[in-house]
Amino acid sequence: MTIRDEDKNRDVSIVIPLFNQLEYTRRCLESLLVDTTWVKEIILINNGSSDGTAEYLATLKGITVITNPENMGCAAAWNQGVKAASTHWIAILNNDIIASPDWLHGLLESAVRESLDIVSPAFREGDYNYDIAIYSREFTDCMGKVSRTGIAQGVCFMVKRRVFEAVGFFDENFRIGQFEDADFFRRAKDAGFRLGTTGRSFIHHFGSVTQNSIRRSRDARPYEAENRAYFRRKWRLTWWKRFLQRRSTKLQIFFWRTKEKVLYGHSLIEKWIGGRLRYY
Numbered sequence: 295m296t297i298r299d300e301d302k303n304r305d306v307s308i309v310i311p312l313f314n315q316l317e318y319t320r321r322c323l324e325s326l327l328v329d330t331t332w333v334k335e336i337i338l339i340n341n342g343s344s345d346g347t348a349e350y351l352a353t354l355k356g357i358t359v360i361t362n363p364e365n366m367g368c369a370a371a372w373n374q375g376v377k378a379a380s381t382h383w384i385a386i387l388n389n390d391i392i393a394s395p396d397w398l399h400g401l402l403e404s405a406v407r408e409s410l411d412i413v414s415p416a417f418r419e420g421d422y423n424y425d426i427a428i429y430s431r432e433f434t435d436c437m438g439k440v441s442r443t444g445i446a447q448g449v450c451f452m453v454k455r456r457v458f459e460a461v462g463f464f465d466e467n468f469r470i471g472q473f474e475d476a477d478f479f480r481r482a483k484d485a486g487f488r489l490g491t492t493g494r495s496f497i498h499h500f501g502s503v504t505q506n507s508i509r510r511s512r513d514a515r516p517y518e519a520e521n522r523a524y525f526r527r528k529w530r531l532t533w534w535k536r537f538l539q540r541r542s543t544k545l546q547i548f549f550w551r552t553k554e555k556v557l558y559g560h561s562l563i564e565k566w567i568g569g570r571l572r573y574y
Contacts, residue, residue, distance in 0.1 A: 303382040304402050305334040306452065309375030310387045313341040313365050316350055318390045318500065323354075325393040325426075332398045334381050339371040368471035369464035376458060385452040390500040392422065394430030400495030401452045404441065411454045411487035412479065414447035415495035420566030422498055430496040436558050437493030442550050446489045447563075448475030449499050454487075461485050465528075470517040473525040480529065491562050501565075547574065 308326065312319055319338075326336065336357045340347055342364040351359045360374050376384055383405075385398070397415055405413045416437060418429075461481040468474035479489060526536070551561040551573045561573035 304332050305381040306332050306383040306385050306398060306402070307375075307379035307381040308333055308336045308385045308387060309339070309372060309379060310336070310389050311339045311341055311368055311371035311375070312343055312347055312351075312389050314343045314345040314347060315389060316343070316345050316347045319347060320350065322387070322389050322391055322393070323357075325391075328393075329395055329398070332402060335379065337375045337378050339374050341365040341367075341371050365470065367466065367469050369466045369468050369474040372474070373463040373466065376463060379455075382455055383452055384455060384458075386450070388449045388499065391417070391450060392426055392498040394426050394434075394496045394498075396430070396434070397495045397497055398452075400434060400438075400492065404490065404492035404494045405452065405454075408441060408443075408490055408492070409488055410490045410492075411457050412446045412451055412482055412489045413495075414445075414449075414451045414491045415497050416491065416493050416560075416562040416564075417447065417449065417497045417499045418564045418566065418571075419499045419501045422500065423566065426496075426498055433496050433560055434494055437554070437560055437562065440493035440554055440558065440562060442491040442562055444483065444489055445491055446475075446479055447491055450497055451475075457482050457485075457487050460487070467524055468521045470521075472518045473521040477525060477528065493560075493562055 310319075310322065323336075326333070337360065338351060338357060339360045339362065340351060341362050348361065351357075358378060360371075360378065362371070362374075366374075372386055375386070383402070385401070387393075401413050401415060404410060416433065418424075461478070464474045465477050466474075468477065483489060525531070531539075551563075554561040555573050563574040565572050565574060
């Protein structure tokens with residue numbers, strides 16, 4: 295395999311938008327700082343948090359903080375972070391994740407070996423009731439050669455800078471959060487870029503912590519329904535097109551998870567639900 299010169303540059307900028315949820319942010323950063331071998335910079339976008347997040351961020355050293363007076367939404371915050379980044383690779387994360395010790399090395403290895411332009415890690419979602427260092431080592435040992443091509447995960451994905459140069463930034467018409475990631479992935483695929491989810495990298499995801507908090511707010515507009523409607527208009531997704539896409543996606547995911555579980559005892563997406571681990 296020939297590695298292109300541009301892919302030998304493995305410096306990574308990490309971009310994380312924040313809206314409250316201080317304890318999740320603290321745990322996320324602690325896990326990221328365990329190993330910063332490939333991390334050139336961490337860029338945090340504080341979207342008008344009011345729970346002590348700003349005060350906590352002021353105590354951090356060597357981390358770039360961008361402060362917005364109000365919640366500008368996920369797409370706008372991602373764009374701020376990407377524009378501030380200075381590296382070949384940009385990793386975009388939710389703040390409700392815990393990274394395993396070798397998560398970034400795994401993403402970089404997969405991106406180079408599989409010629410991926412956008413790559414996501416495998417993840418387990420739900421209660422954090424296990425030792426991620428031990429579990430991720432066992433997981434990546436048996437799932438390291440497993441990948442799902444053509445698909446990435448919005449909770450955590452690493453992007454080559456040239457993807458943004460070719461297709462533009464995230465569409466800020468998607469308010470607060472939801473669908474801006476799907477829209478970006480779709481534009482990248484249409485432009486010929488390669489996406490993938492890899493078993494070489496593993497993280498824990500608590501699961502939509504910020505979005506669930508916003509949904510519970512009495513003042514929240516129905517942004518998810520508005521974003522869904524905008525996404526459908528933008529991509530001219532009729533009922534029939536949506537039906538065919540849902541059917542195709544469900545069949546593909548069923549094939550992936552069944553094959554992975556039978557061959558390896560895991561799937562690239564696992565969720566702790568109802569007291570047991572389920573596979574997706």
